[in-house]
Amino acid sequence: MTRPNDRNHPQMIEYRNVRVALLGAGSVGSQVARLLLEHGDELASRAGAGLELVGIAVRDTEAERDVDLPKDLFTTDAESLILGADIVVELIGGIEPARTLVLQALQSGADVVTGNKALLATHGPELFAAAEQVGAQLYYEAAVAGAIPIIRPLHDSLAGDRIVRIMGIVNGTTNFILDLMDRKGATFEDALATATELGYAEADPTADVEGYDAAQKAAILASLAFHTSVPLAAVHREGITAITIDQVRAARKAGYVVKILATAERLTDEDGREGVSARVYPALVPESHPLASVHGAKNAVFVEAEAAGDLMFYGAGAGGVETASAVLGDLVSAARRHVIGGPGVAESTQADLPVFPIGTVRTRYQITLHVADAPGVLSTVAGVLAKHGVSVETVEQTSALQTDAPGADRTGATATLVIGTHLARESDLADTVVALRNEDVVAEITSVLRVAGA
Ligand code: HSE
Numbered sequence: 501m502t503r504p505n506d507r508n509h510p511q512m513i514e515y516r517n518v519r520v521a522l523l524g525a526g527s528v529g530s531q532v533a534r535l536l537l538e539h540g541d542e543l544a545s546r547a548g549a550g551l552e553l554v555g556i557a558v559r560d561t562e563a564e565r566d567v568d569l570p571k572d573l574f575t576t577d578a579e580s581l582i583l584g585a586d587i588v589v590e591l592i593g594g595i596e597p598a599r600t601l602v603l604q605a606l607q608s609g610a611d612v613v614t615g616n617k618a619l620l621a622t623h624g625p626e627l628f629a630a631a632e633q634v635g636a637q638l639y640y641e642a643a644v645a646g647a648i649p650i651i652r653p654l655h656d657s658l659a660g661d662r663i664v665r666i667m668g669i670v671n672g673t674t675n676f677i678l679d680l681m682d683r684k685g686a687t688f689e690d691a692l693a694t695a696t697e698l699g700y701a702e703a704d705p706t707a708d709v710e711g712y713d714a715a716q717k718a719a720i721l722a723s724l725a726f727h728t729s730v731p732l733a734a735v736h737r738e739g740i741t742a743i744t745i746d747q748v749r750a751a752r753k754a755g756y757v758v759k760i761l762a763t764a765e766r767l768t769d770e771d772g773r774e775g776v777s778a779r780v781y782p783a784l785v786p787e788s789h790p791l792a793s794v795h796g797a798k799n800a801v802f803v804e805a806e807a808a809g810d811l812m813f814y815g816a817g818a819g820g821v822e823t824a825s826a827v828l829g830d831l832v833s834a835a836r837r838h839v840i841g842g843p844g845v846a847e848s849t850q851a852d853l854p855v856f857p858i859g860t861v862r863t864r865y866q867i868t869l870h871v872a873d874a875p876g877v878l879s880t881v882a883g884v885l886a887k888h889g890v891s892v893e894t895v896e897q898t899s900a901l902q903t904d905a906p907g908a909d910r911t912g913a914t915a916t917l918v919i920g921t922h923l924a925r926e927s928d929l930a931d932t933v934v935a936l937r938n939e940d941v942v943a944e945i946t947s948v949l950r951v952a953g954a
Contacts, residue, residue: 517550518835521585521610523557523578523601527820528615528642529591530567532827537569543828547835555581566820583608587834589827590614599623606630606638611837611844613830615642615823621716621732624723628847637837637844639830644717645670645799647822648815649829654724654803662806663725666764667952670717672797672817673700673708674740674760678782679795681748682757688743700797700818710739711780714762721801722764722778727851730764736779736858743782747947750868754918756784757792761952767856775854777861783952784866791952859927864893866920868947869936873899873913877941881917884939888932894920914943920951 522533536543536553544550556569557578575581578601582588588605590612592598598619605612607630614620620627620643631638641651645668654663669675673695680691692709695701707713715735722730740760751758760782768774785792790812794800799817804810816822837844871877878895885892896918921929936942 517552518547518586518838519552519554519584520587520589520831521555521557521581521605522553522589522591523581523598524591524593525556525558525565525569525574526591526593527566528823528827529556529589530565530569531820531824532589532591532831533569533573534567535821535824535828536831543832543835547832548839549835551831551835554584557581579604582610585610586838587611587613587831589831590616590619591827592616593618595619595622599627602627602638603630606636607634609634609636611637611639611834613639613642613827613834615640615827617643617713617716617720621719624720624847625729625849628849631844632846635843637834638847639834640720641830642823642826644668644720645801645813646672646815646817646819647825648799648801648813648817649826650721650801650813651724652829653811653813654721658803658805658808661808662766663764663803664766664806665804666721666725666762666801667791668714668717668721668762668801669759669791669794669799670721670762670801670817671708671711671714671760672799673705674711674714675794675799676700676797677709678740678743678748678758678760681743681745682752683795685745685749687745688741709741711737711760714760714780715778718762718764718778718780721762722776722855723849724847725764725803726766726776726853727848728776728853728855729849730776730778730855734778734855734857736777736781738781740782744947747868747949750918750947751784751949754784754866755787756866756951757787758782758949759785759791759794759952761785761791763952765861766853767861769856769860773854775856775860777856777858779858779861781950783950785952789953859925859930861926862923863926863929864921864923864951865890865929865933866918866947866949866951867933867936867945868916868918869945870914870943871917872941872943873915874941877915878917880939880941881919881936884935885919885921885932888924888928888935890924890928890932891922892919893922894918916946
């Protein structure tokens, strides 16, 4: 490979191939290997150097793969493979041995491309520090929202802007489940069974339905967007296992769709201190919001930036070949950097903002409760909200008794109240819900959901 027009080296310079080691040959890894072998020439012309796949480290060289790949590429000796590589692509997943191997690769001076969200969310600072120490670079476009370009836009394209908020549908399995509940009236259990049948949900779907997967992605996005290290433990997390078909139907009637969102937000606390929040929970998304029309297992990330305004990134959040696209994009970038030379760009955490707990966040709630249908009940309920400094925006009452005929016996009648609040502190809203539960006139609180956005 030759590189023309080098100002310091006017003569044509010969470049050797960039040696690529692949760790892992699962659904993404095997597609990366296939595309690398099939489109080698095209990728080389984009990268400015040939990308030579020098080996694929796996646990079992005889295991069946999604793709037929040359047998002689496989090895179980990941450590030796890393030592002979310029770029290491880690697609093993999980923490160990991925962490040790990525550290070894970085310490040997290799750039690393990874799609490992769990590793980044739990050991990101350690890995970025290791990269910076030797001038290597860690690329991770595939770690959040599969094929969707979101890391590079936040890292580069929006580096001159100030991100205000990110709201992402970053877990395809849960979006598929909620969408099936919404569009087909399926229960959570039936929708989960379908997601499992279709291969979206794992045999153990806990990481998806309890929001752990989305929380890892929220930590990565928040760290990147706010130039601050946001630990996974600081991400507030609630899953969708308690979402009922009644809640989903009622949401639609009120003009909302229930979506589980990973939110990263810049905010100011009561003392005027600037900080960030990262959280995952199911929320009511207004039908008019672009995120409301994200269906099936698709992902989308909605970014609100001070100067750029609203931006939305949409596409496949998982899948072998789709995610391989993001890995190969990083690989080409890493190879280009290798050709140009110089140290990698260090991850920026210079803002070092405090990460606020969920109680500090200001949000809106929609609370649905069954109450006694009797004089003074509404004012009692309103009084509880007022006492906690929560302002009511809307109230809708439906009486369980279908007749207003004079003389009808209303003893024991109940009504359903749907209360929408103005923006209030999460801690005040949580206290309000507890206080409402303790009121005699409140028979049951059937739903408490946040409304997305400000
Ligand atoms: N289980 C994840 C999802 C895969 O359903 O989106 C991608 O992280």
